Amino acid sequence: xxxxxxxxxxxxxxxxxxxxxxxxxxxxxxxxxxxxxxxxxxxxxxxxxxxxxxxxxxxxxxxxxxxxxxxxxxxxxxxxxxxxxxxxxxxxxxxxxxxxxxxxxxxxxxxxxxxxxxxxxxxxxxxxxxxxxxxxxxxxxxxxxxxxxxxxxxxxxxxxxx
Amino acid sequence: xxxxxxxxxxxxxxxxxxxxxxxxxxxxxxxxxxxxxxxxxxxxxxxxxxxxxxxxxxxxxxxxxxxxxxxxxxxxxxxxxxxxxxxxxxxxxxxxxxxxxxxxxxxxxxxxxxxxxxxxxxxxxxxxxxxxxxxxxxxxxxxxxxxxxxxxxxxxxxxxxxxxxxxxxxxxxxxxxxxxxxxxxxxxxxxxxxxxxxxxxxxxxxxxxxxxxxxxxxxxxxxxxxxxxxxxxxxxxxxxxxxxxxxxxxxxxxxxxxxxxxxxxxxxxxxxxxxxxxxxxxxxxxxxxxxxxxxxxxxxxxxxxxxxxxxxxxxxxxxxxxxxxxxxxxxxxxxxxxxxxxxxxxxxxxxxxxxxxxxxxxxxxxxxxxxxxxxxxxxxxxxxxxxxxxxxxxxxxxxxxxxxxxxxxx
Ligand SMILES: Cc1ncc(COP(=O)(O)O)c(C=O)c1O
Numbered sequence: 417x418x419x420x421x422x423x424x425x426x427x428x429x430x431x432x433x434x435x436x437x438x439x440x441x442x443x444x445x446x447x448x449x450x451x452x453x454x455x456x457x458x459x460x461x462x463x464x465x466x467x468x469x470x471x472x473x474x475x476x477x478x479x480x481x482x483x484x485x486x487x488x489x490x491x492x493x494x495x496x497x498x499x500x501x502x503x504x505x506x507x508x509x510x511x512x513x514x515x516x517x518x519x520x521x522x523x524x525x526x527x528x529x530x531x532x533x534x535x536x537x538x539x540x541x542x543x544x545x546x547x548x549x550x551x552x553x554x555x556x557x558x559x560x561x562x563x564x565x566x567x568x569x570x571x572x573x574x575x576x577x578x
Numbered sequence: 579x580x581x582x583x584x585x586x587x588x589x590x591x592x593x594x595x596x597x598x599x600x601x602x603x604x605x606x607x608x609x610x611x612x613x614x615x616x617x618x619x620x621x622x623x624x625x626x627x628x629x630x631x632x633x634x635x636x637x638x639x640x641x642x643x644x645x646x647x648x649x650x651x652x653x654x655x656x657x658x659x660x661x662x663x664x665x666x667x668x669x670x671x672x673x674x675x676x677x678x679x680x681x682x683x684x685x686x687x688x689x690x691x692x693x694x695x696x697x698x699x700x701x702x703x704x705x706x707x708x709x710x711x712x713x714x715x716x717x718x719x720x721x722x723x724x725x726x727x728x729x730x731x732x733x734x735x736x737x738x739x740x741x742x743x744x745x746x747x748x749x750x751x752x753x754x755x756x757x758x759x760x761x762x763x764x765x766x767x768x769x770x771x772x773x774x775x776x777x778x779x780x781x782x783x784x785x786x787x788x789x790x791x792x793x794x795x796x797x798x799x800x801x802x803x804x805x806x807x808x809x810x811x812x813x814x815x816x817x818x819x820x821x822x823x824x825x826x827x828x829x830x831x832x833x834x835x836x837x838x839x840x841x842x843x844x845x846x847x848x849x850x851x852x853x854x855x856x857x858x859x860x861x862x863x864x865x866x867x868x869x870x871x872x873x874x875x876x877x878x879x880x881x882x883x884x885x886x887x888x889x890x891x892x893x894x895x896x897x898x899x900x901x902x903x904x905x906x907x908x909x910x911x912x913x914x915x916x917x918x919x920x921x922x923x924x925x926x927x928x929x930x931x932x933x934x935x936x937x938x939x940x941x942x943x944x945x946x947x948x949x950x951x952x953x954x955x956x957x958x959x960x961x962x963x964x965x966x967x968x969x970x971x972x973x974x975x976x977x978x979x980x981x982x983x984x985x986x987x988x
Binding site for chain 2: 418419421422427454455456477478479480481482540543546
């Protein structure tokens with residue numbers, strides 16, 4: 417049965433939708449489409465003085481898995497160094513690819529333990545991208561924010577093009 | 579020809595897949611618009627050909643090659659007959675509808691430039707849009723779009739405004755793979771004729787649902803894929819009027835399409851060989867002929883009546899869900915058993931996943947029709963598409979599965 421991926425925890429994450437909406441003053445923004453299903457993840461980030469993630473907001477046009485993932489990610493990312501996002505994404509890919517991994521997948525990234533909820537998705541390969549889409553958009557937005565900082569611009573990006 | 583009486587349950591028995599219970603559940607296959615299943619006579623024709631008559635065509639003089647040649651030619655004749663086409667050389671074998679449209683875009687497009695227009699639509703499958711977009715990019719040809727009505731039909735009333743004196747070709751679908759709407763062809767052809775433009779119809783969705791009489795349609799080119807009409811993958815057809823095909827250059831070169839050389843200049847064979855460079859999909863062509871022969875054993879009115887009854891049941895059933903909106907015509911006039919819908923608050927992929935787990939095969943998403951989705955401001959739809967072997971139990975499984983999915987996702 418496919419119902420196992422729609423358990424209470426995943427539905428609750430999608431429902432509360434942490435970080436949903438636009439960000440007033442983004443320093444980096446990225447929009448990524450999943451052309452297969454017409455889904456779109458748009459992520460905006462702002463960095464603190466020390467380069468950690470001060471705010472992450474997302475606008476998701478996508479399935480429940482994609483929305484739940486974006487919600488968990490927005491909550492987990494607060495205050496982290498940008499590199500932590502790619503590390504967590506790799507841990508998540510590992511969890512989706514290799515269901516035999518044990519419960520300590522996110523031992524090195526304790527704020528990401530909510531992503532354990534996505535373990536049953538491993539059986540549905542066509543849905544892995546739904547879970548990973550918010551990460552890909554976030555990494556792209558963070559790279560954009562880093563580029564802006566490199567240029568000495570800490571101001572919000574104008575018009576926030578994709 | 580024997581005409582069998584129509585009974586979906588008997589027909590299902592000819593399809594090994596329904597005996598197989600993939601995933602341990604009865605299969606409610608409602609993804610026919612993406613790919614139809616193959617009946618045993620088609621599978622047997624494929625195996626028989628590859629077992630006993632396998633050889634390359636047009637080249638050999640040994641008995642096996644002669645047998646393969648005859649079978650390949652006979653397949654072309656069978657397919658022509660199915661389409662009411664008198665001259666089999668008007669049937670060009672391709673690898674599918676996409677390849678057919680690309681072939682025509684390259685051959686027909688070779689003579690076009692910035693002063694020329696091609697009229698396409700906003701509801702066509704990408705395969706009858708992107709080849710024309712490429713042509714516009716490469717040769718500067720201008721594209722104009724036929725609009726879509728609120729209920730998902732091609733707005734042919736606007737045809738005389740859009741199909742102008744610079745129009746060389748109207749390339750639109752015979753029936754939508756999203757909304758199921760069947761195009762009103764006569765006004766389109768009239769508008770095209772008025773300015774001397776040609777018409778290509780994409781029949782990929784139309785072929786599985788009844789008879790297509792090409793001369794009666796009055797169009798100039800037609801294409802479809804085998805795998806949607808109970809035949810194998812890797813085979814499709816481009817049909818064109820003989821005098822038009824004979825005047826087109828070959829987009830692809832290779833063996834089997836050359837009459838000889840005039841010095842170093844190749845002299846091309848006429849249609850269809852001119853467009854079939856290389857070893858053609860022989861076995862698949864024989865499979866396609868077997869599929870259309872099988873389909874012609876039924877009375878096409880019976881198929882249409884059966885599919886219509888099920889579609890009515892499906893539309894009525896869906897209407898009883900408060901959150902469900904049909905994307906496409908609600909009436910049964912000029913409509914295929916292809917039904918797309920949205921479910922308030924639920925994403926198409928979540929719905930399809932949950933129903934898939936119950937043995938109900940659907941498709942969800944943008945369905946390769948992004949311009950239409952953009953116009954309708956939808957991220958995607960859920961699509962149920964029926965074939966002659968579907969029955970009431972399939973519709974019931976979909977409706978009860980939908981009730982369940984909505985509960986799971988709430
Ligand atoms: C209306 C329509 N045209 C063309 C195609 C493309 O067919 P193929 O992928 O077999 O080339 C499809 C397939 O979904 C279709 O529905």
